[in-house]
Amino acid sequence: xxxxxxxxxxxxxxxxxxxxxxxxxxxxxxxxxxxxxxxxxxxxxxxxxxxxxxxxxxxxxxxxxxxxxxxxxxxxxxxxxxxxxxxxxxxxxxxxxxxxxxxxxxxxxxxxxxxxxxxxxxxxxxxxxxxxxxxxxxxxxxxxxxxxxxxxxxxxxxxxxxxxxxxxxxxxxxxxxxxxxxxxxxxxxxxxxxxxxxxxxxxxxxxxxxxxxxxxxxxxxxxxxxxxxxxxxxxxxxxxxxxxxxxxxxxxxxxxxxxxxxxxxxxxxxxxxxxxxxxxxxxxxxxxxxxxxxxxxxxxxxxxxxxxxxxxxxxxxxxxxxxxxxxxxxxxxxxxxxxxxxxxxxxxxxxxxxxxxxxxxxxxxxxxxxxxxxxxxxx
Numbered sequence: 106x107x108x109x110x111x112x113x114x115x116x117x118x119x120x121x122x123x124x125x126x127x128x129x130x131x132x133x134x135x136x137x138x139x140x141x142x143x144x145x146x147x148x149x150x151x152x153x154x155x156x157x158x159x160x161x162x163x164x165x166x167x168x169x170x171x172x173x174x175x176x177x178x179x180x181x182x183x184x185x186x187x188x189x190x191x192x193x194x195x196x197x198x199x200x201x202x203x204x205x206x207x208x209x210x211x212x213x214x215x216x217x218x219x220x221x222x223x224x225x226x227x228x229x230x231x232x233x234x235x236x237x238x239x240x241x242x243x244x245x246x247x248x249x250x251x252x253x254x255x256x257x258x259x260x261x262x263x264x265x266x267x268x269x270x271x272x273x274x275x276x277x278x279x280x281x282x283x284x285x286x287x288x289x290x291x292x293x294x295x296x297x298x299x300x301x302x303x304x305x306x307x308x309x310x311x312x313x314x315x316x317x318x319x320x321x322x323x324x325x326x327x328x329x330x331x332x333x334x335x336x337x338x339x340x341x342x343x344x345x346x347x348x349x350x351x352x353x354x355x356x357x358x359x360x361x362x363x364x365x366x367x368x369x370x371x372x373x374x375x376x377x378x379x380x381x382x383x384x385x386x387x388x389x390x391x392x393x394x395x396x397x398x399x400x401x402x403x404x405x406x407x408x409x410x411x412x413x414x415x416x417x418x419x420x421x422x423x424x425x426x427x428x429x430x431x432x433x434x435x436x437x438x439x440x441x442x443x444x445x446x447x448x449x450x451x452x453x454x455x456x457x458x459x460x461x462x463x464x465x466x467x468x469x470x471x472x473x474x475x476x477x478x479x480x481x482x483x484x
Contacts, residue, residue, distance in 0.1 A: 106140050106483065109207040111198075113147040113190055113215045115178040116351075117375070118319065119287075119400040120213055120237045126288035127211075129159045130474040135483060145201065147194050149173035167197035179352065191218045202226050209258075209481060211235050217249060223256035231258035233480075236267065237287055239397035239419055242274060251276045259480060261285035263398045266419040283480055288473035289403045290465060299384040299408060305373075308385070313344040314413075315386035317379055317401040318393065320351030320372075325392040325415070328437060330357060332392075334364035336443050341450050342387045343369055350375040383408050388449060394436065396420040398468070406430070407465035409458050413445055427464060429457040 108131065112124045124144065132142040143162035144151050149171030154163045166172070176186050199222050202210060210226075211233045212219045223232055234257050240246065250257075260282045262268040268282055303309055314333075318324035326347060337343045347357075347370070354372065361370045376382065379401070383389065389405040391414040396402070398420035405412050412431035414421045425433040432449050434441040466472065 106209075106481075107205060107207040108140070108142050108209045108211065108481070109202070109205065110142070110144045110211050110213070111147075111215075111219055112144065112213040113187075113194070114150055115176075115183055115186060116319070119289075123237055123287045123289070123400075124213055125154070126291055126470045127473060127477065128161050129157075130288065130470045131477060131483075132159050132161055134471075134474055135478075140483070143205075143207075145198070147198075148176070148190055167194050167201065187215060191215065194218060195222070198222060199225055202230060206230060209233055213237055220249060220253040220256065223253055232256060233259045233261065235261045235285065237263055237397075239267065239395045247274065247276060254278070254281075257281065259283060261480070263287050264419045264423045266423050267397055270419070285476050285480065286467045286473055287398060287400070288470040289398070289400050289468040290407050291470045295380055295404070295407065298378045298380040301378055301381040303381060303385055307371075308344075308346065308382075311344050312342045312387045313346050314342055314388055314390050315346050315348065315382055316390045316392070317348045317383075318391075319349050320347075320353040320357060322353070323394055324349070325394050325437070326353065326357055327360060328442075329390065329392040330360050330364065330366070330370055332439055332442050333370060334366050335439075336446065337366065337369055339447065345370045345390070346373050346382065346386070347371070348373050348376050348379050348382060380404070380408070383410055386410065388413055390446075391415060391417075391421065392436075392442070393417045393421070399424070402431075403465050403468045406461040407468075409462065411449060411453075412461075413449055415442075424464065427460055430461045430464060 110124055110128050114121050128142050128144055146152060146163055146166050148168045149166045150173045151163050152171055178186060206227050206229050209231050213235050216234060254277050260277050262284060263286060265284060268284055271277060271282055272279055316329060320326060333345050358372060361367060383405055388411040389401060391402055393415055395417050402412050402414055414431060414433055415436040416422050416425045416433045417436050424430055432445040434445040
């Protein structure tokens with residue numbers, strides 16, 4: 106059996122590590138079944154995985170040359186870059202799929218291109234639309250999915266709420282939609298990485314809250330910085346560290362200075378190992394506008410760390426329905442955010458660790474592999 110993953114990307118987001126883990130575990134636990142797994146290298150974005158210990162196939166870019174480090178990726182021009190990638194990958198992707206004849210083509214991100222080509226793919230290849238992250242059902246996407254729904258073999262969603270939302274929209278047949286949790290937790294890797302010592306001396310002395318994510322509008326760090334600044338004098342733990350990089354970095358740094366919080370709110374930048382920070386923090390704070398499912402929250406649950414999160418759609422909203430799994434506040438509500446943060450400081454981590462841990466285990470790489478294997482009819 107041959108399985109191809111399609112996931113062109115511009116910057117490092119959670120979906121990228123999810124695809125890598127999905128392909129890795131699918132290959133790892135099916136080495137005896139002569140299963141071949143390939144991540145299609147569109148324009149050089151996957152070239153860093155040429156040599157990998159799990160024998161995932163990474164070939165030369167469809168564009169023949171590595172354009173990954175050459176194409177602009179800033180917010181205002183990223184859409185043009187994606188259009189360019191689609192244009193130059195159009196015929197190479199069509200030729201590759203028809204030549205290789207994979208049994209399954211699992212598509213993430215930039216899904217419009219393989220869907221547009223789907224009528225011209227060989228009939229052997231089954232397309233799986235794997236939704237990772239909360240889909241924005243704008244006019245174009247909704248109608249694109251509906252028009253090509255007959256060409257899609259299966260649609261997977263990361264949460265039950267997203268699955269139900271799709272059913273309500275009546276875009277796909279109910280029998281085609283299945284729940285497939287993201288492989289957020291690679292158990293052995295998490296336990297290894299969490300034990301590393303923190304490099305920053307100032308974090309070894311004081312307790313700190315932690316927030317993780319790309320510095321974008323979605324993560325709502327502007328709200329977090331403003332609200333944390335207002336109530337920092339009321340808090341026992343008055344330091345906040347933010348891990349991540351992105352287009353709003355300069356703006357957020359200025360906001361911290363404006364609020365005179367340079368010694369209390371720290372932008373740590375992108376970190377290869379966020380687990381050691383999670384393991385040592387007092388609690389994780391998430392103020393996201395939307396998450397599906399919310400990788401950092403799941404990781405915090407797995408490490409038995411308290412979570413203070415917005416009840417954003419759809420991941421956190423689904424989590425908030427589980428009794429005492431964390432402290433959830435109404436999205437963008439200043440009073441509710443303050444109330445929950447102060448309530449946490451008063452009561453401590455009185456959440457149900459067992460419920461949180463149990464929930465996080467749905468998101469291990471092995472659990473993902475078991476679910477995906479059943480969907481692909483791999484025995």
